[in-house]
Amino acid sequence: MTHLGDPTPGSDTRLPPRAWLRSDAPVQSLDGDWAFLLHDADPGDDLDGPPPFAAVDADASGWDRIPVPSHWGLRGHGHPTYTNIRYPFPLDPPHVPDANPTGDHRRVFEWHPDFCAGGRTLLRFEGVESLATVWLNGTEIGWFTGSRLMTEFDVTDHLVDGENVLAVRVHQWSAASYLEDQDQWWLPGIFRSVSLQGRPANGLDDVFVRGDRDPATGAGTLDVRPRGGWPVTVRVPELGIDETWADATEVAMLPLDAVDAWTAETPRLYDVEVSTEAETVRLRVGFRRIEIIGDRLLADGRPLIFRGVNRHETDPDRGRVFDEDYVRGELALMRRHNITAIRTAHQPPHPRMLELADELGFWVVLECDLETHGFWDVEWTGNPADDPAWRDACLDRVRRTVERDKNHASVVMWSLGNESGTGRNLAEMAGWIRERDDSRPIHYEGDYGGAYTDVYSRMYPTIEEVASVCGEQTMPVHEIGPAEGARQRAKPFVLCEFAHAMGNGPGSLADYEALVEQYPRLHGGFVWEWRDHGIRTRAADGTEFFAYGGDFGEPVHDGVYLMDGLVLSDGTPSPGLGELAAVWAPVTLEHLGERSWRVRNRQHTLGTDHLELHWRIEDDGIRLTDGIVALPALAPGEEGTVEVPLDGLPDAATERWLTLEVRWRDAPPWGDAGHIVSRAQRPLRAAPPCPPRRGRATWDGDALGEAVFDRRGGLLRWRDLDISGPLPELWRAPTENDQLDGQGSYETADPALTHGRGDESTPASSVRWLERGLDRLQHRVLSVERTDDGLVQRVRSMAAHSAQGIETTFAWRLDGDGLRLHTDIRPFGPWDCTWPRVGARIGLPGALADERVEWFGTGPAESYADSGEAAYVGRFEAAVDDLGVAYGRPQETGHRPGLRALDLGPLHLRAIDAGATGLPGFQLDRHTAQERTGVGHAHELPPSRGLWLYLDAAQHGLGSRACGPDVLPRYALWPRAVSWTVVFG
Ligand code: GAL
Numbered sequence: 001m002t003h004l005g006d007p008t009p010g011s012d013t014r015l016p017p018r019a020w021l022r023s024d025a026p027v028q029s030l031d032g033d034w035a036f037l038l039h040d041a042d043p044g045d046d047l048d049g050p051p052p053f054a055a056v057d058a059d060a061s062g063w064d065r066i067p068v069p070s071h072w073g074l075r076g077h078g079h080p081t082y083t084n085i086r087y088p089f090p091l092d093p094p095h096v097p098d099a100n101p102t103g104d105h106r107r108v109f110e111w112h113p114d115f116c117a118g119g120r121t122l123l124r125f126e127g128v129e130s131l132a133t134v135w136l137n138g139t140e141i142g143w144f145t146g147s148r149l150m151t152e153f154d155v156t157d158h159l160v161d162g163e164n165v166l167a168v169r170v171h172q173w174s175a176a177s178y179l180e181d182q183d184q185w186w187l188p189g190i191f192r193s194v195s196l197q198g199r200p201a202n203g204l205d206d207v208f209v210r211g212d213r214d215p216a217t218g219a220g221t222l223d224v225r226p227r228g229g230w231p232v233t234v235r236v237p238e239l240g241i242d243e244t245w246a247d248a249t250e251v252a253m254l255p256l257d258a259v260d261a262w263t264a265e266t267p268r269l270y271d272v273e274v275s276t277e278a279e280t281v282r283l284r285v286g287f288r289r290i291e292i293i294g295d296r297l298l299a300d301g302r303p304l305i306f307r308g309v310n311r312h313e314t315d316p317d318r319g320r321v322f323d324e325d326y327v328r329g330e331l332a333l334m335r336r337h338n339i340t341a342i343r344t345a346h347q348p349p350h351p352r353m354l355e356l357a358d359e360l361g362f363w364v365v366l367e368c369d370l371e372t373h374g375f376w377d378v379e380w381t382g383n384p385a386d387d388p389a390w391r392d393a394c395l396d397r398v399r400r401t402v403e404r405d406k407n408h409a410s411v412v413m414w415s416l417g418n419e420s421g422t423g424r425n426l427a428e429m430a431g432w433i434r435e436r437d438d439s440r441p442i443h444y445e446g447d448y449g450g451a452y453t454d455v456y457s458r459m460y461p462t463i464e465e466v467a468s469v470c471g472e473q474t475m476p477v478h479e480i481g482p483a484e485g486a487r488q489r490a491k492p493f494v495l496c497e498f499a500h501a502m503g504n505g506p507g508s509l510a511d512y513e514a515l516v517e518q519y520p521r522l523h524g525g526f527v528w529e530w531r532d533h534g535i536r537t538r539a540a541d542g543t544e545f546f547a548y549g550g551d552f553g554e555p556v557h558d559g560v561y562l563m564d565g566l567v568l569s570d571g572t573p574s575p576g577l578g579e580l581a582a583v584w585a586p587v588t589l590e591h592l593g594e595r596s597w598r599v600r601n602r603q604h605t606l607g608t609d610h611l612e613l614h615w616r617i618e619d620d621g622i623r624l625t626d627g628i629v630a631l632p633a634l635a636p637g638e639e640g641t642v643e644v645p646l647d648g649l650p651d652a653a654t655e656r657w658l659t660l661e662v663r664w665r666d667a668p669p670w671g672d673a674g675h676i677v678s679r680a681q682r683p684l685r686a687a688p689p690c691p692p693r694r695g696r697a698t699w700d701g702d703a704l705g706e707a708v709f710d711r712r713g714g715l716l717r718w719r720d721l722d723i724s725g726p727l728p729e730l731w732r733a734p735t736e737n738d739q740l741d742g743q744g745s746y747e748t749a750d751p752a753l754t755h756g757r758g759d760e761s762t763p764a765s766s767v768r769w770l771e772r773g774l775d776r777l778q779h780r781v782l783s784v785e786r787t788d789d790g791l792v793q794r795v796r797s798m799a800a801h802s803a804q805g806i807e808t809t810f811a812w813r814l815d816g817d818g819l820r821l822h823t824d825i826r827p828f829g830p831w832d833c834t835w836p837r838v839g840a841r842i843g844l845p846g847a848l849a850d851e852r853v854e855w856f857g858t859g860p861a862e863s864y865a866d867s868g869e870a871a872y873v874g875r876f877e878a879a880v881d882d883l884g885v886a887y888g889r890p891q892e893t894g895h896r897p898g899l900r901a902l903d904l905g906p907l908h909l910r911a912i913d914a915g916a917t918g919l920p921g922f923q924l925d926r927h928t929a930q931e932r933t934g935v936g937h938a939h940e941l942p943p944s945r946g947l948w949l950y951l952d953a954a955q956h957g958l959g960s961r962a963c964g965p966d967v968l969p970r971y972a973l974w975p976r977a978v979s980w981t982v983v984f985g
Contacts, residue, residue: 002042003131003143007094007175007389009396010144015122015152017403018206018227020351023281026116026198028109030166034190035106036066038077042100042171053104054135054167060106069127071189071319072103073552078172080319080535082549084183084558085419087374093382094175094389101172105190109166111159116198119278123155123166126350127192127320131174135167145176145393148320148347148369149400152197166194178384179393182346182371182418184312184562185533187319192350202229203279209272209407210439211287213261215301220259220287225251226274235273236285261300262286262409264340265605267361269409284358286409290440292454295521297441297492299363299412302604302636305516306363306524307584308341309334309566310497313349316536316546316569322350330530331360332670333573337566337581338677340604343496343526346371346418348401357410360670364410365443365496365526368401368429370394370417385446386423394425395432402436413455415496416444427452445496448477449484455523456488459497460743460964462758463511469493470519495525500963501576502564503736503887507866507958508968509576509583527580528963532888533562534569543939546570548888560736560936563888564962574885575861575870582870585678587611587631587662595643597660597680601634608634610668611677614661615644617684619654620900621856621875631662646684655687655900657873681872687900690912690983693816695789704791705814707984713784713793713810715842718819718984721906724843728797728808728825729950731775732836732892733932734766735958741767742963747834747972758966765956765966768833773799775930782807789814804829806975808840817910818985822917825953827975835973836892839920839952841928848905849880849926849947857899857911857922864895865971866957873898880904880924880947890932890941895955897921907949908985920980923950953978 003011037060043051052058066075073080078101081088089097115121125132129147133140136158144151172188199205205228213220222241226232232251233244239259245251260268269284288300297304311330313320327350334342342362344353347369357364375383384390398416405411414437416429430442430452441454450456456469458478468475470493477485499506506527516522534546546569549557563569566577587608590598601608608631616626632640644660662678664671697705708717715723732738744758745765762768769775782794790813798805804827811822823840854877862885863871884894899922902909911919925932926944935941957971 003133004042004100004171004174005095007384007393009146009176009393010151011142013142013153014144015154017150017400019208019407020150020404021207021281022283023204023279025200025203025279028111028115028196030107030109030194030196031068033065034068035060035063036072036077037063037104038072039102039104041098042102050135050138050140051169053106054138056138056165058106063106066105068105068107068190068194069192069321071187071191071321073187073189074317074319074535077103079552080185080187081552081554082185082557082562084561085181085373085376086556086558087178087181088186088554088556089173089177091374091378093178093384096173096175096177101188103170103189105168105170107166109164110162111164111196112161115196116200119198119200119203120154120156121159122152122197122199124150124152124195124197125190125192126150126194128170128190129188130176130180131171132190133169137165145174146369146397146400147176147180149397150404176393179370179372179390179397181373184314185319185535191319191321200278202276204228204232204274204276204281206403207274207281207283207407209274209283209285211259211262211270211285211409212289212439213259213287213300215261215289218258220256222254222256222272222285224254224274229276229278231276233275236270238270259287261605262288263300263605264361264363264410265603267359267409269358283407284355285407286358288409290412292441292492295490295492297455297523299604303520304363304412304523305604306341306494306526307339308343308363308524308526309339310343310345310526310529311349312345312529312531312533314531314533316534319535322352324352327353328356331356331362333567334530335360335668335670336675337573337577338584338586339580341365341524341526343367343415345529348405351404354405354408354410358408362410363412364408365413365415366401366405366411367415368398368417370397371419372421373419375421376419380421383421383423385420385425387425391425391428394429398429398432402433406437411440413441413443416442418445420446422446422448443494443496448479450488450491454491455494456491457494457496459495460500460960461495461498462743462965463508463515463968466495466512466515466519466522470515470521493522497528498525498964499527500564500737500742500960501527501529501566501574502561502962503889503891504885504893505576505735505737505867505958506960507737507864507971508960509579509867510869511866511968513583527566529565531565531567532569533565534888536569539939545937545939546888560889564736568886569888572886575863576867578861578870579867582679587678589660589662589678589680591680591682592641595646597642597644598639599631599634599642600639601636603636605636607636608632610665611662612665613642614663616659617649618657618659618874619652621873624649653688654685656683656685658682658684659872659874679872687913689914690817692813692820695814695816697814698788699786704789707812707814707819709791711784712781713791715812719906722845726810726821726823726840726842727779728777728795728806729839729841729929730777730806730835730837731769731929732955733890733929734769734836735891736889736962737959738766738836739764740962742961743965745961745966746969747966764961765834765836769836772833773802774836775933776800777805804831806838818983820981820983822979822981823951824979826977831975834956835975837952837955838973838978839950842949842951844907844947844949846926846944846946848907849944851905852877852879853883853902853904853924855896855899855903855922856901857919858896862894862896864955864958865973866959866967868897871896881926883924886938890935890938892929894923894925895921895952896923899951910983910985912981912983914981917979917981918953920951920953920982921955923952924948925950951980951982953980
């Protein structure tokens with residue numbers, strides 16, 4: 001019997017859900033090497049009884065082998081498929097097409113009755129996508145769905161002493177797929193462990209343990225609810241608890257006079273042992289109270305601010321298969337970037353991940369495995385979240401989520417799922433949670449009216465919308481009327497997703513953080529998302545790359561939209577992650593005057609005694625002096641001042657900066673001693689003026705000293721360096737945020753009419769830029785005028801069939817310092833769009849791309865108008881190829897504003913800050929912005945034709961419009977006159 005079109009969650013033989021526990025009962029892993037055969041479609045041979053492959057004597061000798069756990073699409077069988085909102089099969093619920101990849105798995109194992117003598121043996125599956133039917137020794141045991149949830153069967157009566165044959169048929173598509181429309185790869189397979197679990201007679205089938213602590217008194221209670229045999233003993237040696245209950249009537253809360261709080265910053269766990277005569281379960285329990293008082297969400301009595309990320313389980317090689325070192329590394333990397341919260345988007349992670357979150361300290365919003373987003377495209381008609389036919393499936397999912405993960409201190413909120421519209425099944429799910437666990441609030445973003453959830457949650461709201469929800473009410477509440485709006489405005493407000501970290505970006509992280517600082521009702525949010533989902537693949541010529549939607553030939557896919565993480569597919573942190581770390585600094589520094597700085601402790605629990613303030617003074621980026629000062633002892637929320645010694649500094653003709661860094665004195669559990677949590681800077685002295693000094697050289701043919709120009713005024717050579725250009729440039733290779741239009745744009749919006757959401761009808765920036773030909777400027781030299789010691793070239797640049805353009809003056813002058821270039825760009829004509837950049841491009845010999853570059857300017861990473869919090873002024877060094885970021889798709893990368901000096905092999909460049917003429921930014925790339933445009937993957941870029949140095953007066957901001965709001969007006973680059981000066985030394 002096939003269950004493909006059955007909206008119920010599984011067979012009645014499934015056991016009631018329970019916690020994933022660490023028990024001393026016997027366990028036998030069935031992970032490892034399994035026989036495997038993939039069918040393109042359901043073989044249809046199991047309509048009347050077990051399919052042949054499930055028979056004990058079936059011959060699987062010719063089958064392939066596959067490791068369990070794994071996804072078959074990543075093991076050379078079939079391929080992954082990526083869609084975001086769309087279902088890759090017809091919207092014909094609860095049915096799925098016949099062309100349904102079906103993986104038959106077979107494993108022979110030994111079992112003996114002494115495995116758990118006198119008890120039962122369960123067969124456990126921790127994660128199978130999407131429908132599994134199980135036969136043991138030829139008998140059907142049951143079937144189940146719920147890909148990221150745990151399922152158990154009692155197989156005691158089907159096991160035989162000696163060799164046993166387990167057969168599992170896994171269908172890629174099933175009715176359950178309608179409930180699993182998350183924005184991720186569809187990755188069928190047995191991707192989490194399979195095991196036999198011994199259940200001793202009189203053992204502990206389940207236990208629900210919660211630690212509560214009264215923040216006012218520090219007293220606690222331990223609430224232990226066992227299910228199984230009796231008597232039960234609870235031991236917490238550290239707290240002096242040793243309590244035995246003869247039966248259920250004796251179970252009682254265990255009061256504690258004093259207990260330490262568990263928080264994300266102080267993840268204090270107590271070892272708890274719960275046992276019957278036959279079985280002992282060990283848990284690590286934290287004590288904390290999560291509560292909502294008015295419009296505040298509190299943890300241990302203080303505001304709980306989510307500085308979090310949405311985390312999917314994704315690995316470029318293993319997909320969603322768990323690897324402990326990998327996940328521990330991810331969580332440590334988060335903590336090193338001031339991230340203290342995780343939303344498990346959009347499904348429960350591997351249970352061990354939650355133990356790591358308990359241990360390392362994260363506030364976790366634990367989300368149920370439910371998303372029906374594709375029904376949005378049909379106005380939610382037939383949405384399973386509202387259809388009684390799917391009630392059991394929805395309730396089954398939430399039960400299995402909560403029961404499995406209920407014992408974790410880190411889990412502070414339950415989330416019903418993601419983007420499933422709204423409906424009665426969701427409301428029932430919330431009702432079920434309330435009955436079962438009233439210690440955690442309930443979240444679900446799609447409950448716009450707040451009928452069954454406890455916090456108000458939004459994704460990708462504009463700054464104006466957040467301000468309107470929290471402060472001055474200038475806009476209607478999203479999609480609801482005033483009464484419901486009032487209800488939502490009275491609740492704690494959370495951004496379950498904001499700042500779309502796709503490609504280069506996101507912009508405006510600091511603007512959102514300013515709102516968190518301003519509005520106590522706003523409890524922070526979760527950046528979308530932690531990591532790119534690229535899958536490590538090889539091109540035909542063997543080049544490794546990270547595949548996204550469409551790279552496996554999927555007919556329906558959503559392309560690069562899953563490359564939207566703060567961390568690249570290969571684990572490289574992006575500059576966006578550095579920006580986030582700066583914006584989420586737990587301690588902030590603000591200059592008050594002279595040597596005095598205000599220090600604010602923004603942490604939830606920790607004081608400042610584990611931190612110290614390192615300061616240094618640099619002249620032209622070279623360290624002059626440094627030291628360490630103690631920070632004032634500050635409780636969370638407090639501020640104080642600190643004095644930084646600035647005495648006895650020598651005078652010098654240099655640019656001088658003071659840099660402050662707040663560091664951990666000793667090593668935190670997730671980092672090294674000296675780990676920097678916060679940085680601030682202040683110029684102590686501006687660069688001295690650098691007026692041109694008269695040079696001695698005169699023209700000799702086309703040569704002026706060591707400079708050679710062509711007849712049109714272009715530079716050909718400077719000293720030993722072949723050069724071409726400069727050429728005026730307005731184009732940058734569009735970022736994802738430039739290219740997409742998730743929300744409206746401010747570019748043409750009348751804020752009064754669009755409630756600050758921008759103009760929905762405004763096409764993506766890159767569409768506007770391309771229409772106006774900014775990628776294909778044509779240049780005309782207007783004049784070349786040679787002076788005694790220089791040359792002035794005037795260039796007009798316009799696109800085909802356009803009447804607007806820019807006029808550029810390149811004024812060269814050979815002086816005592818070198819070859820000085822003053823560039824002046826002015827727009828003319830009817831401009832009606834922003835510019836991606838305004839600058840000039842200079843061609844350099846390709847061989848220089850193999851050199852290291854050293855610069856004095858901002859760094860170490862790229863930064864843009866709305867992502868400049870992590871950048872600071874200093875002297876940096878990198879390989880040329882490391883200046884840009886290998887985003888999922890080639891795009892703009894590597895811009896570093898505020899250049900002072902750059903050395904690259906024989907190229908020595910200085911930029912002069914002369915009042916209104918600011919310092920340019922720079923970028924070095926083996927490809928031009930035009931060559932990078934429209935290319936799917938880095939290995940598809942054309943062969944490099946040289947090395948290009950871009951000097952930009954400015955670049956457009958980044959924004960978040962791939963999904964969220966566009967670049968804010970204050971970071972937009974509207975046509976304007978600019979100028980800057982550099983000297984080739
Ligand atoms: C949200 C959704 C996420 C993801 C994101 C765009 O609407 O909840 O799952 O799709 O958009 O990357």
